Amino acid sequence: MPERLRERIREAAGRAAPLRLRGGGSKDFYGGAPRGEILDTREHAGIVSYEPTELVVTARCGTPLAELEDALAAHGQMLAFEPPHFGGAATVGGCVAAGLSGPRRAAAGALRDFVLGARLIDGSGRELAFGGQVMKNVAGYDVSRLLAGSLGVLGLIVEVSLKVLPRPAAERTLRLEMPQDKALEALSRWAGAGQPVSASAWRDGELSVRLSGAGRAVQAGAGKLGGEALEDAAAERFWSGIRDHTDPYFAGGAPLWRLSVPATAAPLDLAGAPLVEWGGALRWLRSGAEAATVRAAAARAGGHATLFRGGDKSAGVFAPLAPAIARLHRELKAAFDPAGVFNPGRLYPDF
Amino acid sequence: MGEALPVAGRERQRAVAQALRAFLPERAVLWQHEDTRPYECDGLTAYRQVPMVVALPETEAQVQEILRACHALQVPVVPRGAGTGLSGGALPPGDGVLLSLAKFMRILRVDPAARIAIVQPGVRNLAISDAAAPFGLYYAPDPSSQIACTIGGNVAENSGGVHCLKYGLTVHNVLRVRGYAADGEPLDFGAEALDAPGLDLLALVVGSEGMLAVVTEITVKLLPRPPAARVVMASFGDVQKAGDAVAAVIAAGLIPAGLEMMDRPATRAVEEFVGAGYDLEAAAILLAEADGLPEEVEDEIAQLCEVLTRAGATRLTVSRDEAERLRFWSGRKAAFPAMGRISPDYYCMDGTIPRKRLGEVLGFIGDMEKKYGLRCPNVFHAGDGNLHPLILFDANDAAELKRTEAFAAEVLEKCVAVGGTITGEHGVGVEKIDQMCAQFRDAELALFHAVKRAYDPAGLLNPGKAVPTLARCAEFGHRHVHAAAAAAHPGLPRF
Numbered sequence: 001m002p003e004r005l006r007e008r009i010r011e012a013a014g015r016a017a018p019l020r021l022r023g024g025g026s027k028d029f030y031g032g033a034p035r036g037e038i039l040d041t042r043e044h045a046g047i048v049s050y051e052p053t054e055l056v057v058t059a060r061c062g063t064p065l066a067e068l069e070d071a072l073a074a075h076g077q078m079l080a081f082e083p084p085h086f087g088g089a090a091t092v093g094g095c096v097a098a099g100l101s102g103p104r105r106a107a108a109g110a111l112r113d114f115v116l117g118a119r120l121i122d123g124s125g126r127e128l129a130f131g132g133q134v135m136k137n138v139a140g141y142d143v144s145r146l147l148a149g150s151l152g153v154l155g156l157i158v159e160v161s162l163k164v165l166p167r168p169a170a171e172r173t174l175r176l177e178m179p180q181d182k183a184l185e186a187l188s189r190w191a192g193a194g195q196p197v198s199a200s201a202w203r204d205g206e207l208s209v210r211l212s213g214a215g216r217a218v219q220a221g222a223g224k225l226g227g228e229a230l231e232d233a234a235a236e237r238f239w240s241g242i243r244d245h246t247d248p249y250f251a252g253g254a255p256l257w258r259l260s261v262p263a264t265a266a267p268l269d270l271a272g273a274p275l276v277e278w279g280g281a282l283r284w285l286r287s288g289a290e291a292a293t294v295r296a297a298a299a300r301a302g303g304h305a306t307l308f309r310g311g312d313k314s315a316g317v318f319a320p321l322a323p324a325i326a327r328l329h330r331e332l333k334a335a336f337d338p339a340g341v342f343n344p345g346r347l348y349p350d351f
Numbered sequence: 352m353g354e355a356l357p358v359a360g361r362e363r364q365r366a367v368a369q370a371l372r373a374f375l376p377e378r379a380v381l382w383q384h385e386d387t388r389p390y391e392c393d394g395l396t397a398y399r400q401v402p403m404v405v406a407l408p409e410t411e412a413q414v415q416e417i418l419r420a421c422h423a424l425q426v427p428v429v430p431r432g433a434g435t436g437l438s439g440g441a442l443p444p445g446d447g448v449l450l451s452l453a454k455f456m457r458i459l460r461v462d463p464a465a466r467i468a469i470v471q472p473g474v475r476n477l478a479i480s481d482a483a484a485p486f487g488l489y490y491a492p493d494p495s496s497q498i499a500c501t502i503g504g505n506v507a508e509n510s511g512g513v514h515c516l517k518y519g520l521t522v523h524n525v526l527r528v529r530g531y532a533a534d535g536e537p538l539d540f541g542a543e544a545l546d547a548p549g550l551d552l553l554a555l556v557v558g559s560e561g562m563l564a565v566v567t568e569i570t571v572k573l574l575p576r577p578p579a580a581r582v583v584m585a586s587f588g589d590v591q592k593a594g595d596a597v598a599a600v601i602a603a604g605l606i607p608a609g610l611e612m613m614d615r616p617a618t619r620a621v622e623e624f625v626g627a628g629y630d631l632e633a634a635a636i637l638l639a640e641a642d643g644l645p646e647e648v649e650d651e652i653a654q655l656c657e658v659l660t661r662a663g664a665t666r667l668t669v670s671r672d673e674a675e676r677l678r679f680w681s682g683r684k685a686a687f688p689a690m691g692r693i694s695p696d697y698y699c700m701d702g703t704i705p706r707k708r709l710g711e712v713l714g715f716i717g718d719m720e721k722k723y724g725l726r727c728p729n730v731f732h733a734g735d736g737n738l739h740p741l742i743l744f745d746a747n748d749a750a751e752l753k754r755t756e757a758f759a760a761e762v763l764e765k766c767v768a769v770g771g772t773i774t775g776e777h778g779v780g781v782e783k784i785d786q787m788c789a790q791f792r793d794a795e796l797a798l799f800h801a802v803k804r805a806y807d808p809a810g811l812l813n814p815g816k817a818v819p820t821l822a823r824c825a826e827f828g829h830r831h832v833h834a835a836a837a838a839a840h841p842g843l844p845r846f
Contacts, residue, residue: 051705052601053601053602053706076604099551105545109519109523110545112554113523128798133705133770134704134772134775135516135737136515136520136775137775138509138777139774139787139791140779140787140790140795141802142509143555143798146550146551146552146555148554166604166606169604191575192463192466192487194576194578213647214643216644217643217646220644261544262465263465264465302543304548319548321548324538326549328805328806335798336798336801347549347550
């Protein structure tokens with residue numbers, strides 16, 4: 001199978017024909033408009049190896065994310081970065097290429113933190129292996145982590161090894177009424193005090209907080225935080241709604257902005273409805289405000305803004321890069337994909 | 352080594368020193384042999400090279416000027432922190448400038464609410480935790496050399512420590528890095544937010560061994576100091592059982608804050624040195640730490656004891672108080688200096704393997720001890736599968752040194768063969784550059800070189816380190832070049 005993929009890529013590179021790398025298509029909406037001939041990764045599927053006691057799983061790009069997560073759950077383990085599925089069709093390759101993490105990110109780390117190794121087909125059709133299946137590896141540049149969130153512009157991720165973690169022994173979700181500024185304050189205080197907060201979401205005057213960990217730690221934490229506990233099934237539904245954007249907040253056609261800012265930034269002075277996650281470090285915004293206005297507010301707060309879904313993409317989906325960083329992007333793109341075959345324009349319009 | 356430069360070299364030296372003196376004070380430019388000599392090596396003393404010029408800037412503007420000047424003159428530049436690295440990553444260029452960041456010692460900001468610290472690269476790892484302590488916070492990665500090694504060096508090597516199974520490596524605990532490209536252009540990777548737009552260039556610069564950029568400012572995450580921590584010491588009658596116990600702990604859904612293993616030759620050497628209270632009858636001991644809220648720690652210690660007993664532990668000792676906990680760890684952290692007392696020299700390896708192959712690789716190392724007639728005590732970050740076998744030898748005995756080199760090479764190649772890596776946390780530097788040819792194929796090495804060119808087209812930053820040329824690998828098949836290593840700072844706790 002990789003041979004067929006390599007052949008296809010070599011052939012496209014020979015014609016300088018753009019390829020659109022695609023798994024389940026669950027994130028077609030994300031990034032610059034996809035273009036090029038579709039290279040469907042779903043044929044190259046399957047878990048290559050999974051050793052629960054090694055805390056590592058290796059899977060091919062076309063493996064359904066749900067299948068991978070089920071296999072982990074059967075051994076009481078999980079992808080700790082809680083990646084979004086955005087529908088049932090998400091694949092492992094697309095998950096890594098998009099680099100998105102879910103509600104547990106602030107506590108457990110981002111997708112990129114769990115990438116241990118990857119196999120990649122570059123723009124010349126060569127299959128390359130970086131990193132590996134061990135927890136610590138500093139041989140060579142950390143190319144496998146660089147692939148996380150690269151949106152496929154550096155090459156086709158054919159296989160990836162991810163660190164997995166045991167599922168927490170206990171979880172409890174609490175709900176508290178408070179305005180945004182008080183919620184940000186409380187989240188910062190709890191995190192500083194070592195409370196086992198594993199997810200948070202504030203919207204519309206209501207703060208939901210999930211505690212995870214050892215039974216007694218969760219119990220003690222719940223006692224300190226107060227609020228009202230949710231039934232387990234309701235809590236599960238709520239967090240998957242936040243993770244997969246099926247929560248009512250994400251419904252409707254208003255442009256969805258994703259603002260990544262320091263957790264301690266004050267509530268942003270922008271028109272539109274916010275939803276705050278990651279202890280304050282992730283601020284969603286439903287707003288028709290001008291891109292420049294949203295980006296300026298994010299920058300003032302020390303972060304950046306992405307036009308995540310909908311809206312007018314002509315002003316760029318991702319925040320513009322400083323000139324030196326943009327130059328490095330172009331140089332790296334040229335190093336991996338000299339013919340410019342992979343996902344042109346998906347990350348930035350100029351490559 | 353150490354001889355005066357030939358005439359052409361002296362002229363070049365004068366030209367470079369003069370160029371730097373145009374904007375640096377006299378004391379910040381060293382070129383006389385007695386001044387540059389102390390910089391001839393880092394922690395890997397087997398490789399020595401007196402630098403042509405040493406520059407000691409104090410400001411970012413000076414760093415930028417140095418890089419611009421060196422770029423204009425096409426002079427190689429090697430950045431250096433405390434010089435404690437173990438792979439020769441800061442080995443100076445004989446025809447270039449050693450850029451010491453030792454004067455970048457300021458902690459610029461500790462923000463307890465945001466739980467971050469912004470520091471200069473010359474700040475010692477432990478100094479960050481000391482500065483954060485009044486706020487109940489600390490910086491998690493704790494290489495055993497943390498009293499001396501600098502955060503800039505940690506970023507260059509992606510350093511780990513004994514707590515990285517639970518808390519991650521440097522790459523997991525750094526939010527932002529600012530610095531300069533080889534041509535002096537300012538660079539800014541990451542953000543105080545949890546992510547930054549575009550490709551994850553922060554992940555690429557961490558562990559890049561000073562090849563891509565010179566780092567001048569680092570923003571690290573701080574964590575709340577766990578209110579409680581206890582460690583259990585478990586004894587095992589054979590090494591394989593201890594290895595299996597590590598897997599049993601993970602299988603039970605536990606992620607200890609630290610999970611370390613030492614074999615009997617290691618515990619005996621250490622016990623004489625620091626009196627850590629280790630069980631010297633055990634073939635191997637495991638140290639497993641639980642941290643968190645007091646009730647959480649109590650539960651986890653109980654679970655650990657149960658799992659370890661089931662896995663065949665012959666004796667369990669749980670630290671009764673903080674003093675005893677620190678004593679158990681002091682032995683682990685003193686393994687390196689302890690070896691210095693029982694052998695003139697020692698060669699430390701840094702391979703990482705899948706945990707399940709631990710028994711097999713330990714058996715292999717045992718066979719190599721017999722084959723080469725050399726002792727090799729073992730200490731490991733067992734939870735991470737990161738091995739630090741220490742071959743004991745006498746560098747003055749040429750034959751023994753040769754056997755040590757061959758021993759180490761076989762072990763590293765074994766690590767690769769079982770699906771592991773030649774280096775888990777010490778870096779490739781100059782030391783393991785030939786083993787890179789065993790780890791990677793030409794296509795990957797070519798891509799590494801292309802990445803390097805994207806940042807540093809002229810190849811001036813730390814040239815010749817970390818990634819071998821394809822020609823070198825082509826030759827590697829026919830040669831056997833491993834210089835054995837004797838480490839500097841013999842008293843410094845390691846790994």
